[in-house]
Amino acid sequence: MLTSDIKSRFPILNQEVNGHPLVYLDSAATSQKPDTVIETISRYYEHDNSNVHRGVHTLGNRATDEYEGARQKVADFIHAASVQEVVFSRGTTTSINMVAQSYGRANVSEGDEIVITYMEHHSNIIPWQQLANATGAVLKYIDLEEDGTLSLDKVRETVTDKTKIVSVMYVSNVLGTMNPVKEIGAIAHEHGAVMVVDAAQAAPHVKVDVQDLDCDFLAFSGHKMCGPTGIGVLYGKKELLEGMEPVEFGGEMIDFVNLYDSTWKELPWKFEGGTPIIAGAIGLGAAIDFLQEIGLDEIERHEHRLAAYAMDRMKEIEGLTIYGPADPARRAGLVTFNLDEVHPHDVATVLDMNGIAVxxxxxxxxxxxxxxxxTATARxxxxxxxxxEDIDRLVDGLRTAKEYFSDVI
Incomplete structure (x- = not known):
């Protein structure tokens, strides 16, 4: 079991908020950063700051080695077949938009189908809405079971031979549901569709193996997995990426520029126009080192224990509703809830007054x-x-909120 000593590796957690020791329970929005990630980014700016792939001077060579070294770490982390399948982006949102705008515009036509679920994050809904509106395709939703899980039978009912793209989140940021994306991808492939996986809530917490999943595209963000903000990854099968056009044009992604036409670099650089997110990528590489030092299997076990403990403790509070699968083994390390007759913003405010961030x-x-x-929930x-102990503080804070608003009401 992970020990409280790990908390000391995160400088931001060593503070008081509103007179109370900070309890940070908002890692699904963004995780905190360990000392090694902060130090790695600082060291880059202090010693190696330079643009990459362009100069022949020492700083440029060091920066390029670190940047491309980070790409290799990502490829190893998700078990990509090649570093050419790893494209750096600004985050999950940008990565999914790249697929919709490049692959989608070229391969989806009027009457085709795009299939997603009701549990998707807006970043895995709006790009497909826009693609459907632009092409005349039909956007279809896989309905959820009563407990917020997905039935493969309903997937089979929804995906047809007209389906071109299936895009599903690996882990729900609200329900905590861990979706069977491998099995969903197999159904998509049976109908000739490509499978897109939103792994923003999965990559920080569980081992991701893109070859085992056999997904066609996968997206995730660095800031949710102990890395810096502004850096993300698009994984794509090499043959699919090779057939796609870039969505941003300019320096760095070109091979040769004529007066009236241009040619693109090979993968993955044709998708990384302009000065790339150098420090972000290097910081993400350091975050991957940190997570692998701890062990993804151990992190997953730790979070399942916390989720089970939290659900047991929170059930002690009368009038509190928990959303998502009742079985902790079927959910990730988060609990979304509402307290009867108390708006979740008010709940969060009372918790914040007690140093608890949700x-x-x-x-x-x-x-x-x-x-x-x-209309809203707390998470x-x-x-x-x-x-x-953090969960015990949460439960105490929820009791305080319930008592306070019971008196007000």
Missing amino acids: RAGHHCAQPLMKWLGA ASFYLYNTE
Whole structure:
């Protein structure tokens, strides 16, 4: 079991908020950063700061080696067949938009189908809405089971020979549901469709093997997995990426520029126009080193224990509703909930007054909120630096909120 010593590796957690020791339970929004990631980024700016792939001087060569070394770390982390299948982006949102705008525009036509689910984050809904509107394709949704899980039977009912793209999140940022993306991808492939996986909530917490999943595209962000903001990854099968056109044009991604036409570099650089996110990529590489030092299997076990403990403790509070699978083994390390007759923003405010940071709102998942019959919810999300004591503090804070608003009401 992970120990509380890990928390000491995260400088930001060593502080008080509103007179209380900070309990950070919002890692699904963004994770905190360990000392080694902060030091790696600082060292780059202090010693190696230079543009990459362009100069022949020492700083340029060092920066290029670190940047491309980070790409190799990502490829190894997700078990890509080649570094050419790893494209750096600004984050999950950008990566999914790249697939929709490049692959989608070239391969989806009027009457074709794009299939997603009601639980998707807005970043895995809006790009497909825009693609459907631009091409005349039909956007279809796989309905959810009562507990917020996906039935493969319903997947088979929804995906047809007209389906060109199936895009599903690996782990729900609201329900915590861990989706069977490998099996969904197999169904998509049976009908000749490509499988896109939103792994923003998976890559920080579980081992991701793109070859085992046999997904065609996969996207995730660095800032949710102990890395810096502004850096993400698009994985794509090499043959698919080779057939796609870039969506940004300019320096760095070109092979040769004539007056009236240009040619592109080989993979993956044809998708990385302009000065790339150098420090971000290097920081992401350091985050991957840190996570692998701890061990993804151990992180996953730790979070399952915390989720089970949190659900047991939170059930002690009368009038508290927990959303998502009841079985902790079927969910990731987060609990989304509402307290009867208390708005989640008010709950979050009381918790913040006690030094506890949780998320409240629609979580960029308004279609799911409508499906749940809620306008908003509160969410506590756990990571490797959280402990059972943090959850005890959360439960105490929820009791305080309930008592306070019971008196007000």
